[in-house]
Amino acid sequence: xxxxxxxxxxxxxxxxxxxxxxxxxxxxxxxxxxxxxxxxxxxxxxxxxxxxxxxxxxxxxxxxxxxxxxxxxxxxxxxxxxxxxxxxxxxxxxxxxxxxxxxxxxxxxxxxxxxxxxxxxxxxxxxxxxxxxxxxxxxxxxxxxxxxxxxxxxxxxxxxxxxxxxxxxxxxxxxxxxxxxxxxxxxxxxxxxxxxxxxxxxxxxxxxxxxxxxxxxxxxxxxxxxxxxxxxxxxxxxxxxxxxxxxxxxxxxxxxxxxxxxxxxxxxxxxxxxxxxxxxxxxxxxxxxxxxxxxxxxxxxxxxxxxxxxxxxxxxxxxxxxxxxxxxxxxxxxxxxxxxxx
Amino acid sequence: xxxxxxxxxxxxxxxxxxxxxxxxxxxxxxxxxxxxxxxxxxxxxxxxxxxxxxxxxxxxxxxxxxxxxxxxxxxxxxxxxxxxxxxxxxxxxxxxxxxxxxxxxxxxxxxxxxxxxxxxxxxxxxxxxxxxxxxxxxxxxxxxxxxxxxxxxxxxxxxxxxxxxxxxxxxxxxxxxxxxxxxxxxxxxxxxxxxxxxxxxxxxxxxxxxxxxxxxxxxxxxxxxxxxxxxxxxxxxxxxxxxxxxxxxxxxxxxxxxxxxxxxxxxxxxxxxxxxxxxxxxxxxxxxxxxxxxxxxxxxxxxxxxxxxxxxxxxxxxxxxxxxxxxxxxxxxxxxxxxxxxxxxxxxxxxxxxxxxxxxxxxxxxxxxxxxxxxxxxxxxx
Numbered sequence: 118x119x120x121x122x123x124x125x126x127x128x129x130x131x132x133x134x135x136x137x138x139x140x141x142x143x144x145x146x147x148x149x150x151x152x153x154x155x156x157x158x159x160x161x162x163x164x165x166x167x168x169x170x171x172x173x174x175x176x177x178x179x180x181x182x183x184x185x186x187x188x189x190x191x192x193x194x195x196x197x198x199x200x201x202x203x204x205x206x207x208x209x210x211x212x213x214x215x216x217x218x219x220x221x222x223x224x225x226x227x228x229x230x231x232x233x234x235x236x237x238x239x240x241x242x243x244x245x246x247x248x249x250x251x252x253x254x255x256x257x258x259x260x261x262x263x264x265x266x267x268x269x270x271x272x273x274x275x276x277x278x279x280x281x282x283x284x285x286x287x288x289x290x291x292x293x294x295x296x297x298x299x300x301x302x303x304x305x306x307x308x309x310x311x312x313x314x315x316x317x318x319x320x321x322x323x324x325x326x327x328x329x330x331x332x333x334x335x336x337x338x339x340x341x342x343x344x345x346x347x348x349x350x351x352x353x354x355x356x357x358x359x360x361x362x363x364x365x366x367x368x369x370x371x372x373x374x375x376x377x378x379x380x381x382x383x384x385x386x387x388x389x390x391x392x393x394x395x396x397x398x399x400x401x402x403x404x405x406x407x408x409x410x411x412x413x414x415x416x417x418x419x420x421x422x423x424x425x426x427x428x429x430x431x432x433x434x435x436x437x438x439x440x441x442x443x444x445x446x447x448x449x450x451x452x453x454x455x456x457x458x459x
Numbered sequence: 460x461x462x463x464x465x466x467x468x469x470x471x472x473x474x475x476x477x478x479x480x481x482x483x484x485x486x487x488x489x490x491x492x493x494x495x496x497x498x499x500x501x502x503x504x505x506x507x508x509x510x511x512x513x514x515x516x517x518x519x520x521x522x523x524x525x526x527x528x529x530x531x532x533x534x535x536x537x538x539x540x541x542x543x544x545x546x547x548x549x550x551x552x553x554x555x556x557x558x559x560x561x562x563x564x565x566x567x568x569x570x571x572x573x574x575x576x577x578x579x580x581x582x583x584x585x586x587x588x589x590x591x592x593x594x595x596x597x598x599x600x601x602x603x604x605x606x607x608x609x610x611x612x613x614x615x616x617x618x619x620x621x622x623x624x625x626x627x628x629x630x631x632x633x634x635x636x637x638x639x640x641x642x643x644x645x646x647x648x649x650x651x652x653x654x655x656x657x658x659x660x661x662x663x664x665x666x667x668x669x670x671x672x673x674x675x676x677x678x679x680x681x682x683x684x685x686x687x688x689x690x691x692x693x694x695x696x697x698x699x700x701x702x703x704x705x706x707x708x709x710x711x712x713x714x715x716x717x718x719x720x721x722x723x724x725x726x727x728x729x730x731x732x733x734x735x736x737x738x739x740x741x742x743x744x745x746x747x748x749x750x751x752x753x754x755x756x757x758x759x760x761x762x763x764x765x766x767x768x769x770x771x772x773x774x775x776x777x778x779x780x781x782x783x784x785x786x787x788x789x790x791x792x793x794x795x796x797x798x799x800x801x802x803x804x805x806x807x808x809x810x811x812x813x814x815x816x817x818x819x820x821x822x823x824x825x826x827x828x829x830x831x832x833x834x835x836x837x838x839x840x841x
Contacts, residue, residue: 336758357707
């Protein structure tokens with residue numbers, strides 16, 4: 118019964134898709150001047166949730182890209198960020214509407230696969246961005262950053278801020294956080310290899326808890342009176358550390374950088390506690406995801422090894438596991454932080 | 460326990476025992492001073508830099524508020540596990556009010572306190588009239604309040620820039636070298652401590668916790684007192700929520716997770732008996748001070764993160780063990796005192812003798828006497 122229904126739905130979707138595609142061909146003759154071909158088409162962004170400033174920013178980037186290649190932009194999604202079932206509904210609807218491509222930030226690596234599979238069966242390319250599904254159930258994942266790039270950006274920032282010499286410490290999330298540990302290992306190796314005058318004296322953990330990170334920062338300053346800088350590769354940690362530093366004697370003396378979001382850090386960049394910090398630019402991420410979806414929809418790319426041009430961002434090549442990497446993290450400082458709201 | 464009563468009737472025997480009883484608060488204070496001294500030897504900035512001095516006083520203020528509320532609840536032989544979630548909700552409310560309205564700071568703080576009180580009232584009503592153990596009720600509301608918070612806040616967070624500078628400055632400002640938030644905590648501590656120590660209502664908290672059945676037989680309005688304890692605990696958690704927002708400058712949906720156990724731990728370390736009827740808010744406040752300061756000084760002393768939790772756990776176990784030892788020693792003393800006085804009653808040395816020394820001393824002469832004497836006889840049988 119269930120299979121029967123699903124098959125029916127699939128058929129209906131295919132039929133709809135076909136008719137929509139035909140009408141789209143008819144109406145959208147004046148495509149954009151985008152570098153990636155004919156353009157046109159209808160693109161649906163399904164973020165983890167609506168009303169989330171981060172996705173508002175990234176989807177605005179997507180809308181801009183779609184405007185450039187003359188497509189039609191739509192954004193739908195659940196109200197909360199832990200609702201894969203809600204996303205499934207929107208994916209099914211978009212499939213039935215026969216959109217040109219779906220751009221999804223997955224709330225769950227597995228739960229969306231059936232729905233995404235149906236869309237792909239109906240020849241609708243599915244691009245994931247920000248949060249991936251299992252690699253075998255989508256076409257392409259547009260990744261915001263890779264570990265090496267993230268590590269390098271933070272090392273460069275702190276080395277620049279402390280004059281390439283002195284003691285630094287890490288304020289991490291949890292001791293068992295895989296990505297944090299990977300970044301910290303990469304950064305430590307980079308310091309040893311290319312920054313001989315910088316010594317890593319400590320790694321402390323704030324468990325991504327405001328209060329604990331705050332207290333851990335205080336303890337770091339007590340324990341290491343000669344500390345020159347702190348790297349906190351976690352958004353909670355860097356905000357808590359900045360809050361502590363901004364009200365302590367060490368403000369401006371001890372440099373702080375890491376990964377943070379502009380809204381969290383604005384206050385501390387403006388009051389001089391923090392010079393600069395890194396994160397990817399979500400607007401660029403959405404922009405690239407839209408161009409990737411367009412390149413898939415127009416058949417310009419199919420998978421690993423293919424190249425395309427993503428508007429202002431330049432040329433990209435699809436990498437292993439069908440991943441497109443956005444590039445190096447974006448550095449936020451006093452000059453540009455006012456341009457962001459997420 | 461019986462320990463709470465005899466010292467307060469002011470008799471000469473009470474004074475002698477009082478010195479012993481106070482040893483819990485004194486013991487915690489001594490440990491605290493030693494800890495601060497050791498840490499300062501290692502890094503003198505811990506005490507002598509202006510930031511170090513401020514942090515020493517400021518950091519415990521939030522937990523002190525929670526521990527005071529928790530103590531009032533525990534004394535009535537209940538427990539409030541929902542304070543962490545209440546704190547989170549009210550911290551978020553504080554931030555939201557600053558974003559969505561232009562209410563003055565004082566009204567926003569009052570709103571947080573009021574919301575905390577309402578959440579506490581829900582606990583109180585369920586516990587007092589539902590006749591369900593507080594452990595279960597507040598475990599339930601802990602999840603319910605946290606769930607409501609998650610639904611309300613979602614992935615949203617309140618950032619420092621969302622709150623007025625004057626409010627955030629409250630989190631760090633000092634008056635005559637004492638941080639504002641510490642002053643707030645001390646004022647609350649003094650008010651609640653005074654009420655519990657002297658007021659009739661406050662003494663009834665102890666009576667109810669010592670023996671609810673006896674308190675009921677005696678005609679105390681148990682439900683009302685228990686509700687009052689939960690409302691107080693909720694309101695202080697609400698105040699702590701506003702304090703948290705001012706101090707940390709950010710509110711995310713994880714704020715206050717797990718802090719309810721720190722509050723219970725602080726009370727226990729400070730000598731508040733977990734089965735009610737005994738303990739002071741002073742002790743609980745010192746316990747909170749000690750807990751927070753341990754967490755701050757162990758890293759300075761070079762003890763790794765991983766050991767800090769174990770140290771706190773050992774402290775709680777140690778505190779309870781010390782409790783038993785002290786109570787037993789005191790019982791022996793009281794028995795000896797009774798035997799010296801030539802009292803009869805050659806039965807086994809239970810805690811009954813406590814009553815014999817208390818009840819005649821102040822039959823209804825003072826608030827402590829009049830509530831504790833009728834309830835104590837039951838206590839030896841517990």
